[in-house]
Amino acid sequence: MVPLVAQKDKSRYKSSELIKDLRENLGLCTCVLLLNCLGPHQQVYQQLKEYQRTVTRLPTGKLPPNLILCHGAPEPLTFRPPGMRVLPVNGDCAGDCLRAFIAELAG
Numbered sequence: 001m002v003p004l005v006a007q008k009d010k011s012r013y014k015s016s017e018l019i020k021d022l023r024e025n026l027g028l029c030t031c032v033l034l035l036n037c038l039g040p041h042q043q044v045y046q047q048l049k050e051y052q053r054t055v056t057r058l059p060t061g062k063l064p065p066n067l068i069l070c071h072g073a074p075e076p077l078t079f080r081p082p083g084m085r086v087l088p089v090n091g092d093c094a095g096d097c098l099r100a101f102i103a104e105l106a107g
Helices: 015-028 041-056 093-106
Strands: 031-036 066-071 085-088
Touching: 015 041, 031 041, 031 093, 041 066, 066 093, 085 093
Parallel strands: 031 066, 066 085
Antiparallel strands: none
């Protein structure tokens, strides 16, 4: 679990530290689940850009992590990396996301 960005006065981390941590974690994982309930999209797009950078740097033969976005924000996304699955959620965004994700894994 990696925060999207450092929030002023709410995080003890710098944005550069969060990006570095995100890059390291993306290189290790097999599935990425992003939860976007309220936006703003700029934060989600930043993580999607880091995902794409990580995928281009993977060693030959290593599969990229599956990318799933639970999207409950009111505005539609204008940017989607190839292969990203979007699970629309509403209401209880976090709960709906987990149920949709579990159903996706079981499906």
